[in-house]
Amino acid sequence: MDSPAYRPEEYQQLPDQPGVYRYYNAAGELIYVGKAKSLKKRVASYFGNSVGINRKTRRMVREIERIEFTLVNSEFDALLLENNLIKKSQPKYNILLKDDKTYPYLLLTKENFPRIYPTRKVIPSKGTYYGPFASVKGMNNVLELIRSLFTIRTCKLDLSPYKVAEEKYKVCLEYHIGNCLGPCERFQSEEEYQKDIEQAKYILKGNLGVAKSYFKEKMQEAAQSLAFEIAQRYKEKLELLEKYQAKSLVLSQSIGSLDIFSIVLDEKVAFVNYLKIKEGALILSKTVELRKRLDEEPAELLLTAIVRLRDQFQSEAKEILVNIPVEEVYGDFQVTVPKIGDKRKLIELSLKNALYYKKEKALLSGEVKDKKNRVLRQLQSDLSLSDLPDHIECFDNSNIQGTHPVASMVCFLNGKPANKEYRHYHIKTVEGPNDFASMEEVVGRRYQRLQQEGKPLPKLIVIDGGKGQLSSAVTALKAQGIYGKIPIIGIAKRLEEIYFPEDSYPIYIDKKSESLRLLQRIRDEAHRFAITFHRNVRSKHAFGTQLTEIEGIGKLTAEKLLKHFKSIKKIKEATLEDMQAVIGKDKAEKVMHQINQWIAPE
Numbered sequence: 001m002d003s004p005a006y007r008p009e010e011y012q013q014l015p016d017q018p019g020v021y022r023y024y025n026a027a028g029e030l031i032y033v034g035k036a037k038s039l040k041k042r043v044a045s046y047f048g049n050s051v052g053i054n055r056k057t058r059r060m061v062r063e064i065e066r067i068e069f070t071l072v073n074s075e076f077d078a079l080l081l082e083n084n085l086i087k088k089s090q091p092k093y094n095i096l097l098k099d100d101k102t103y104p105y106l107l108l109t110k111e112n113f114p115r116i117y118p119t120r121k122v123i124p125s126k127g128t129y130y131g132p133f134a135s136v137k138g139m140n141n142v143l144e145l146i147r148s149l150f151t152i153r154t155c156k157l158d159l160s161p162y163k164v165a166e167e168k169y170k171v172c173l174e175y176h177i178g179n180c181l182g183p184c185e186r187f188q189s190e191e192e193y194q195k196d197i198e199q200a201k202y203i204l205k206g207n208l209g210v211a212k213s214y215f216k217e218k219m220q221e222a223a224q225s226l227a228f229e230i231a232q233r234y235k236e237k238l239e240l241l242e243k244y245q246a247k248s249l250v251l252s253q254s255i256g257s258l259d260i261f262s263i264v265l266d267e268k269v270a271f272v273n274y275l276k277i278k279e280g281a282l283i284l285s286k287t288v289e290l291r292k293r294l295d296e297e298p299a300e301l302l303l304t305a306i307v308r309l310r311d312q313f314q315s316e317a318k319e320i321l322v323n324i325p326v327e328e329v330y331g332d333f334q335v336t337v338p339k340i341g342d343k344r345k346l347i348e349l350s351l352k353n354a355l356y357y358k359k360e361k362a363l364l365s366g367e368v369k370d371k372k373n374r375v376l377r378q379l380q381s382d383l384s385l386s387d388l389p390d391h392i393e394c395f396d397n398s399n400i401q402g403t404h405p406v407a408s409m410v411c412f413l414n415g416k417p418a419n420k421e422y423r424h425y426h427i428k429t430v431e432g433p434n435d436f437a438s439m440e441e442v443v444g445r446r447y448q449r450l451q452q453e454g455k456p457l458p459k460l461i462v463i464d465g466g467k468g469q470l471s472s473a474v475t476a477l478k479a480q481g482i483y484g485k486i487p488i489i490g491i492a493k494r495l496e497e498i499y500f501p502e503d504s505y506p507i508y509i510d511k512k513s514e515s516l517r518l519l520q521r522i523r524d525e526a527h528r529f530a531i532t533f534h535r536n537v538r539s540k541h542a543f544g545t546q547l548t549e550i551e552g553i554g555k556l557t558a559e560k561l562l563k564h565f566k567s568i569k570k571i572k573e574a575t576l577e578d579m580q581a582v583i584g585k586d587k588a589e590k591v592m593h594q595i596n597q598w599i600a601p602e
Contacts, residue, residue, distance in 0.1 A: 006067045011047050014040040017071055020081045023093075024066040031063060032093040033085045035078035039069050057294045060093045083307045095304050096291040104139045105131035106204060113159045113183045113193050116152055116200060118143065130204040132313060138284070146203055149211070149237050150196035151181045151188075159183055206257075206278030212241055255342065259315050259333075262323040262350035263302045264358055268292055271361070272305040273354035275346065276315060284313060287357040299326045306335075323347050376415050379515035383498070385487055387459050390414050393446070394462040394522045395473065397427075397438045398530035405430065407442040408530035411458075412522050422529060436472040439463065444476035457486055464523050466492040467499050474501045491523050557583050 006013060014021070019039045023032040036042030046053070046061050053061075072078045086094050109115045109127040118139055122129055133139035146152065153159075157169055169184035181188035202210040215238040222231035260275040269289055276284035286309065290301050303326045309315075320335045321343055338344040373388075380388050392412045397405065411421035425445065430437040443461075450457060463473045470490030477483040483501075490499040496516065497506035509516040560582055579588035 008047060008061075008064050008067065011043045011067065012040070014043050014067075014069060015071065016040045018073070018075050018078050019069050019071040020078050020085065021067060021069040022085070023060070023064045023091075024068070025063045026065045028066075030085075030089045030091050032060060032091050033082055033089070035075065035082040037075045037078075039071075043067065043069075056093075060294065079303070079307055083304075083311060087308070087311075093293045095293060095296060095301060104133050104136055105129040106133075106139060106143060108197070108201065108204070111159070112161065113153055113190060114197055115154065115156075116143065116146060116204075117154070130314075133284075142203065145240070146200045147179065148240055149203075149215075150200055151179060152193075152196060152200065153180050153183065155180075155184070157184055206283050208241060209279055212238060215241065256319075257317045258319050258321060258343075258346070259306075259310060259317045260321045260346050260350045261302060261306050261309075262347055262354050263298055263305070264351065264354045265298055265301075266358065266362075269361075270298065270301045270305075271354045271358045272302060272309070273350045273357065274305070274309045274313070275350050275353075276313060276317070277346070285353060286313070287353055289357075289361065298324055302326055321347055323351055373415070375514045375518050378513065379518060382509050382513065382515045383460070383487065383489065385460065389460040389487075391456070391458045392460045392462060392522060393458040394464065394526040395439060395443060395446075396464040396523070396526040396530040397435050397442075397469075398527075405438055406530060407438055408526055409442065409446055410522065410526045410529050412518075412525075415518060417525060424529075435465070436468050439465070439469045440472040440476045443473045444479055447477065447480045447482060451480065451482070457482065459487070461486055461488040462519065462522055462526075463488065463490040464493075464526055465490055466497070467504070470499050470501060491519055493523075496520070557587055 016038050018037050019035075021034050021036060021039055021043055022030055023034075025031050034042065046057070046064075070081060072081060090096075104118050104120050105122060106116055107119050107127050107129055109117075110125075111127075114127065118136075119129075131139065133142070147154075154174060155172065157163075159169075163169075164184065164186055167185070171180075171182040171185050171187070174180040175182045175187075181193075183190070183193055199211050199214050202208070215234050219231050219234035219238060222228070222234060255277065257279060258275075258277040260277065261272060263270055263272045265271075269291060271287060271289055273285070273287045275282060288305065288309065290305060292301065296304075302322060302324060306320060306322075306326070310317075318333050320333055321338055322335055323337065325337055326335055336343075338347055376388050376390060379385075383389075390413065393409055394412075395407060395409050397407045405427040407425040407427065409423040409425070411418045413421075423446065425442045427438045427441060429441050443463075447457065461473065461477075463469050467490065470488070473488060473490075474483060477486065477488065488501060491497070492499065492506070496508070496511070498509060498519075499506050509519075561579070576588055576592050579592060582588075
């Protein structure tokens with residue numbers, strides 16, 4: 001019998017009863033399937049007042065040419081029927097559960113002396129299918145367990161009674177190594193063989209407790225009959241089963257069988273993780289992606305995933321745990337949102353999987369290009385910058401009690417150190433320990449040079465220091481006519497305060513923020529670079545002073561050596577011939593003689 005059909009303007013004629021409605025377009029294509037506690041009220045919500053209806057839903061409504069519906073006994077029946085119709089027709093406006101994998105199953109064949117083997121094709125007439133399994137590895141673990149516990153044949157022989165009676169077959173290697181008991185030569189009856197198959201079914205269904213009881217009972221019977229070797233074999237099988245169960249035990253067997261679902265959302269996509277617990281053992285973990293079509297509510301998306309995944313993975317659990325409330329479902333299962341205890345821990349485990357999957361999909365789709373860009377965008381937001389700070393330069397001074405004052409500038413491009421752009425500065429115009437004046441000098445020199453060479457200016461300048469150093473840097477920028485063209489901030493070490501020019505009050509970025517950590521890293525790198533340079537300068541000065549104390553060696557000779565060999569270490573490692581090429585034979589012999597005395601062991 002055909003379903004009743006109505007025009008869109010006839011929606012008020014629909015019954016006030018639970019059911020499933022279907023929308024068709026002018027081409028006769030099914031474009032949407034929905035469920036309802038009241039067909040009349042639900043469908044009326046699409047065609048009544050358009051206020052509050054989103055753009056995509058209005059577009060769908062414009063396409064509707066025909067409405068059909070099916071009455072059911074309850075809202076839960078409507079949910080199941082809706083799922084079947086969506087799975088069959090994949091209407092374009094329904095939630096799309098994106099999962100392009102073909103999952104493996106284990107098939108228990110319908111034949112004499114049944115076999116168990118993996119397959120990806122489901123042909124119901126061939127036998128009973130168990131699964132699907134979320135991974136081939138998981139399926140192989142179950143199959144390996146069954147073949148370790150039971151002697152189930154792997155050959156493809158037709159073992160119908162008349163074929164076996166003809167004595168056409170001979171036992172193979174599997175018989176000789178103990179993996180098969182030879183039903184092909186009537187060494188094992190079908191009745192005995194079927195006992196193993198019955199126990200294997202329990203394992204395929206995840207009911208390990210029944211199989212454990214079976215082996216325990218057999219072990220005790222053999223021991224009472226003084227068949228200790230047989231009892232030992234059953235004991236080994238029992239231990240193997242317990243070992244397998246222990247590998248996947250989540251909490252304890254007392255937790256029973258559960259389905260756990262958690263959902264996390266993106267702007268256009270929802271990610272749902274499904275954990276299947278059977279007798280306390282985690283036997284399946286699966287995360288799927290749901291494409292929102294009509295801006296569906298999170299609870300609606302989650303309920304859709306629950307129905308589809310339970311159907312796909314043949315779940316019979318009577319209790320379902322979720323991370324958000326869903327509408328009341330009148331089915332053969334109970335849905336709860338646990339707040340504390342072991343069940344809450346299972347929800348958190350499921351959420352962890354869903355969030356990881358979401359992160360991986362975002363990385364693959366290019367929504368998050370890399371960590372550095374994310375941090376730079378955060379820094380841009382925290383500092384209210386107009387441009388992304390992909391070119392940052394930071395300045396720091398270094399001197400000890402006013403001696404050998406130097407400064408450094410480090411450069412970060414795209415959040416990474418650009419070592420080739422680092423610069424050292426000797427302070428030339430400032431006498432004595434004056435950090436403010438030194439900062440003004442080096443900042444002015446840096447940006448005067450960049451403008452002369454026509455090189456790009458940075459997107460952000462960072463000054464290591466508080467208001468005083470920042471004010472000096474601002475004075476240098478004004479002198480170069482670029483103040484206001486480049487954002488500049490100062491960062492004070494004690495409380496990690498961020499200062500802006502002409503603002504006496506600092507701002508504070510969250511201590512756990514990645515953007516603050518980037519600023520700290522840049523500041524620390526500038527400090528390290530300045531300190532290292534200062535130490536080298538002091539060391540060279542001290543060594544130069546030592547050289548000038550040598551009779552016949554003056555300041556110019558010492559400077560020649562330092563300029564040519566670049567470092568004190570290389571001067572000490574130089575040969576007499578190398579040194580002669582720089583300062584002549586006589587002076588080289590004097591310097592070499594003195595160096596040998598300095599480094600000679602006492």
